[in-house]
Amino acid sequence: MRAPFLIPKYPEPETYLGHTHYCPGCGHGILHKILGEVIDELGIRKKVIMIEPIGCSVIALNYLKVDGIQGPHGRAPAIATAIKRLRPESIVITYQGDGDLAAIGTNEIIHAANRGELFTVIFINNAVYGMTGGQMAPTTIIGQKTTTTPTGRSTIYSGYPLKICELLDTLEAPVYLERVSLHDVEHIFKTKAAIRKAILKQIEKRGFSLVEVLSNCPTNWKMSPEESWEFVKNEMTKYFPLKLFRDK
Amino acid sequence: MDRWYLTGNEAIVEGALRAGLNAFFSYPITPANEIIETFAKKYFEDRERERRGEKPFYPEFKVFLQMESEIASINAVMGGAAAGFRVMTSSSSPGISLKTEGISYLAACELPCVIVNIMRGGPGLGSIQPEQSDYFQAVKGGGHGDYKLIVLAPSSAKEMFEYTIMLFNLTDKYRNPGMLLADGYLGQMKESFEVPDVKIEKYEKPWAVTGMGDRETQNVIESLYLIPEPMIEAKKRLFEKYKQIEANEVRYETYKADDAKILIAAYGTCSRVAKEAIDIARENGIKVGLIRPITLWPFPYKIFVDFTTHQVDRILVVEMSFGQFVEDVRLGVEGRAEVKLFACYGGILPTEEEILKKIREFS
Amino acid sequence: MKERFKNLLHENKMCYRRFHLIRPLLYQVKILEDGCKGCQLCVHVCPKHLLKLSSRTNERGYFIVEWEDMGCIGCGLCYVICPEQTIRIYAKIENG
Numbered sequence: 121m122r123a124p125f126l127i128p129k130y131p132e133p134e135t136y137l138g139h140t141h142y143c144p145g146c147g148h149g150i151l152h153k154i155l156g157e158v159i160d161e162l163g164i165r166k167k168v169i170m171i172e173p174i175g176c177s178v179i180a181l182n183y184l185k186v187d188g189i190q191g192p193h194g195r196a197p198a199i200a201t202a203i204k205r206l207r208p209e210s211i212v213i214t215y216q217g218d219g220d221l222a223a224i225g226t227n228e229i230i231h232a233a234n235r236g237e238l239f240t241v242i243f244i245n246n247a248v249y250g251m252t253g254g255q256m257a258p259t260t261i262i263g264q265k266t267t268t269t270p271t272g273r274s275t276i277y278s279g280y281p282l283k284i285c286e287l288l289d290t291l292e293a294p295v296y297l298e299r300v301s302l303h304d305v306e307h308i309f310k311t312k313a314a315i316r317k318a319i320l321k322q323i324e325k326r327g328f329s330l331v332e333v334l335s336n337c338p339t340n341w342k343m344s345p346e347e348s349w350e351f352v353k354n355e356m357t358k359y360f361p362l363k364l365f366r367d368k
Numbered sequence: 369m370d371r372w373y374l375t376g377n378e379a380i381v382e383g384a385l386r387a388g389l390n391a392f393f394s395y396p397i398t399p400a401n402e403i404i405e406t407f408a409k410k411y412f413e414d415r416e417r418e419r420r421g422e423k424p425f426y427p428e429f430k431v432f433l434q435m436e437s438e439i440a441s442i443n444a445v446m447g448g449a450a451a452g453f454r455v456m457t458s459s460s461s462p463g464i465s466l467k468t469e470g471i472s473y474l475a476a477c478e479l480p481c482v483i484v485n486i487m488r489g490g491p492g493l494g495s496i497q498p499e500q501s502d503y504f505q506a507v508k509g510g511g512h513g514d515y516k517l518i519v520l521a522p523s524s525a526k527e528m529f530e531y532t533i534m535l536f537n538l539t540d541k542y543r544n545p546g547m548l549l550a551d552g553y554l555g556q557m558k559e560s561f562e563v564p565d566v567k568i569e570k571y572e573k574p575w576a577v578t579g580m581g582d583r584e585t586q587n588v589i590e591s592l593y594l595i596p597e598p599m600i601e602a603k604k605r606l607f608e609k610y611k612q613i614e615a616n617e618v619r620y621e622t623y624k625a626d627d628a629k630i631l632i633a634a635y636g637t638c639s640r641v642a643k644e645a646i647d648i649a650r651e652n653g654i655k656v657g658l659i660r661p662i663t664l665w666p667f668p669y670k671i672f673v674d675f676t677t678h679q680v681d682r683i684l685v686v687e688m689s690f691g692q693f694v695e696d697v698r699l700g701v702e703g704r705a706e707v708k709l710f711a712c713y714g715g716i717l718p719t720e721e722e723i724l725k726k727i728r729e730f731s
Numbered sequence: 732m733k734e735r736f737k738n739l740l741h742e743n744k745m746c747y748r749r750f751h752l753i754r755p756l757l758y759q760v761k762i763l764e765d766g767c768k769g770c771q772l773c774v775h776v777c778p779k780h781l782l783k784l785s786s787r788t789n790e791r792g793y794f795i796v797e798w799e800d801m802g803c804i805g806c807g808l809c810y811v812i813c814p815e816q817t818i819r820i821y822a823k824i825e826n827g
Contacts, residue, residue: 126759126821130810138766138816144793145770149814167579169451181588187577189450189589192473195443198435202447202455203577205431206391210579228443231436305776305811345770 135159140183145345147302147335148177151244152184154312155213158319159186168211169203171196175217176251177244194225197232200239211322212239219249222258222282229284233328236293240318241330243284246337247356254340258282261359266340281359285332289365295327297365301334301357303349317367326368334360370563376554377402379525379561380458380484383532385410387568390453391431393444395463398496399552400486403458407432428454438463442470442483449479449545450589452576454536458484460552461502462493464510471545472511476591478606480539482532483517484548486555489715497715498552500636501689506547507665507696514603516610518546518617519664521635526561528554531662537569542613549664551688553637553717614666622671624650625657630731631675632658633697634686638718642686645723654731664693672700682730686710686718757823758805760798766817767795773809773818782809 136156142148159165170188172180173196181188191199196214204212221229221243229241248266249255255268259281263272273281285299296318300311311333318329334356336348343351374382380403384392392411394404411432414424431448435441441457448455459467464485474481487502489495504510506519518538520531531548539546577587593599623643625631632642639660649656659675661668676683683705685694694709701707710726712718760781767789773796774782785797810818 124757124759125824127824129758129805129807129820129822133816136816138763140815142814144768144814145772146814149816150812153814153816166581169577169579178592179590179594181586181590185586187580187587189447189477189577190592191443191446192469195439195446195470198440198443199447199450201433201435201440202391202393202431202444203451205433206448206451206453207578227436228440231440305808308811345772346775349772 131160133157133160135165135185137183137185141179142176143339145336145338145348146176147244147246147333148180150302150308151242151311151333151335152180154308154315155215155242156184158312158316162316162319162323164211164319164323167209168213169207171199171212171214173214173216173220174251175220175249177215177217178251180215194220194223195228196220197225197228197237197241201232201235201237204237204239208238211319213242213319214239215242215244217250218243218245218247218257218259222284230288230291233288233294233330234291236327238322238325238327240322241328242315242318243330243332244335245284245332245360246335247281248337248340250337250340254337259284259360261355283360285330285365288330293328294330294366295368296321296329298367299332299334299360299362299365301352301362303334303336303353307362332360334362371560372563373558373560374525375402375556375558376522376525376528376550377486377556378406379529380532380548381406381410383529384456384482384536385426385429386529386566387533387536388428388454388570389456389536390428391433391444391448391455392429392457393433393435393441393448393455394458395435395438395441397438397460397463399488399498399555400458400460400484402555403484403486404434408434438466439470442467442474445481445483446470446474446477446479449474449481450477450577452573452578454540456482456484458486460486460488461490464502464505468505468511471517472513472515473591474545475511475515475517475606476513477589478543479545479589480543481545482535482539482548483545485550487549487551489713495715496552498637498717499688499713499715500551500638501692501713502549503664503687503689503692506549507667515606516544516613516665518542518544518613519549520546520662521549521664522554523636523639523660524554524561525557525559526564529561530564530566533566533568537567538617540571541569542609544609544613549636551636617663618666618668618670619662620668620671621660621662623658623660625659625675628655628657629680630654630656630682630684630727631680632656632684632686632723632727633661633672633693634658635661635664635693638686638688638712641718641720642723645720645727648720648724649727654727656727656731667696667700669696669700672697673702676701676704681705683707684710684723684726684730686712686723688712688717757825758803759800759821759823760803760809761819761821762796762798763817763819764789764795765791766815767793768815769794769796770814771796772812772814776808776812778806778808779804
């Protein structure tokens with residue numbers, strides 16, 4: 121009996137090559153994989169310029185084989201503005217975490233969105249600062265315990281969680297704003313479709329697009345990967361409803 | 369040979385456009401407002417010409433954007449430089465403080481760009497009067513980490529034009545950010561000058577982030593090293609580069625210094641006043657001369673060593689701050705001569721009579 | 732013949748999807764062991780419970796997941812959810 125003939129079900133990935141330093145079960149791995157698949161399917165790997173954030177994914181370009189630059193904390197939209205205006209034929213994608221975009225970078229993202237810059241922002245929101253050990257983020261939900269809110273986030277001391285998609289929805293210029301999640305396979309497919317639509321908005325030169333992706337942090341939430349996805353599904357979606365805000 | 373009648377700020381704009389500037393990102397601040405306004409005028413005039421179907425005057429000047437803050441401007445400069453273009457930003461002292469994080473990143477990532485600092489009174493919000501109190505910030509650091517900026521100090525509108533082009537050439541050649549250190553007088557003063565013929569050098573940038581295109585390897589501009597060995601390699605590379613610049617690119621000017629017993633050391637506007645004072649002093653028989661550093665980094669230590677070894681035993685430093693440039697002069701002199709400081713600050717320019725009085729006291 | 736078929740598949744990536752609509756009945760799942768981190772997301776998502784954490788470790792020290800060949804339907808849920816892209820799914824055509 122000869123060896124069976126094996127036909128692969130999925131094409132071998134070109135952009136995302138796995139073997140990462142991320143914690144087991146981290147949403148970054150799934151999001152990198154989806155981004156790599158969209159880039160492969162659209163055939164744009166040779167035109168993509170990606171801007172890495174400061175955070176756990178500060179070395180994302182070790183795993184995604186495209187050109188890119190590592191910018192200061194929160195300033196990726198300003199860098200992307202310059203690159204896209206000077207090289208309009210390239211596809212510029214910024215990949216930002218919740219500290220990067222919603223804490224130090226609120227100025228840059230609001231003005232870049234307001235000018236209607238033609239790049240795509242992928243905003244991965246996991247309600248803590250992962251790389252530095254689990255401190256409170258602007259998107260930490262009320263009652264969530266972090267290392268700088270050991271008794272749970274309270275509105276008296278720290279205000280309310282920031283809802284970035286809702287904030288940017290008040291501006292005229294953005295053309296595509298959606299919030300998605302990665303907590304089960306159905307939503308992973310929806311995230312992939314959202315990222316694909318966002319990048320197509322850039323290719324068709326329609327305007328600014330942002331996809332907010334709810335993700336987990338099993339290490340700093342002190343949960344197993346499976347429990348952390350349950351937390352995203354049950355608790356985070358109460359404050360951050362999954363919906364399509366704008367699709368012009 | 370053309371003759372132009374321009375303010376210093378306008379001369380910077382002309383110099384940058386002559387050097388083939390591709391993008392300008394900035395934020396308004398007094399006394400550098402004229403730079404961003406002149407660029408805006410020229411940019412939108414060209415867009416009007418294109419709309420009418422005529423060729424633009426400056427086809428390489430592709431992007432002009434007034435950003436939302438100084439910090440966004442320096443980061444946009446970082447993006448433009450990473451993409452392989454000639455980019456510039458302009459600001460004044462409080463704005464340069466905001467930019468120092470970006471300047472540190474630019475130096476670490478080895479990205480060429482030009483940053484214009486039209487100095488004004490400080491610290492804090494200070495005043496809108498000119499001063500020369502950003503010397504330490506420009507030459508000794510400002511941002512964190514071990515790095516150096518190539519710093520040029522003009523002293524007239526013609527030199528604002530010439531040194532801007534020179535700075536684009538030097539920064540592209542060595543892949544290092546550079547700063548043009550002027551003050552409010554030079555920015556606002558209107559002078560006529562003959563347009564000099566400055567060579568414009570262009571360099572290839574195979575390291576630029578352009579999208580992989582035909583390349584097999586990715587170009588990533590990074591400055592994070594998580595383990596010591598690559599960090600040591602990167603810093604050694606930076607230091608070799610700085611040594612090369614120090615060996616090859618020192619520039620200075622001397623004025624009537626060949627038989628001088630007293631020297632004046634000054635840069636920028638103070639050097640022009642000092643030249644007048646030296647003329648008057650020479651008429652009265654005092655043998656005094658001027659050393660004017662053109663590159664503040666790399667600093668011309670060697671010329672100070674040469675002069676003070678045999679010829680000169682007194683140096684009067686004239687600067688518009690309470691004593692920053694004087695420390696580098698003392699380093700160069702190494703105790704061989706007596707160094708006195710004539711500090712003029714708050715926005716007041718030293719006059720020739722005051723400098724003459726100090727020379728007489730010193731001689 | 733095999734090589735021409737493989738080249739055809741490689742050039743036209745949509746062939747993968749169209750071919751698998753014919754639903755061949757046998758599937759094989761391979762786990763690239765040095766990439767697996769034992770997060771067990773695939774274990775929880777498999778509808779036929781064919782994946783489980785083994786007692787073996789890989790070079791990086793993680794306990795890896797292993798697959799049991801007992802009626803895999805090739806749904807691909809494990810492939811979609813794996814963050815490290817260490818799962819490969821093949822349709823199996825027996826020879827002989």
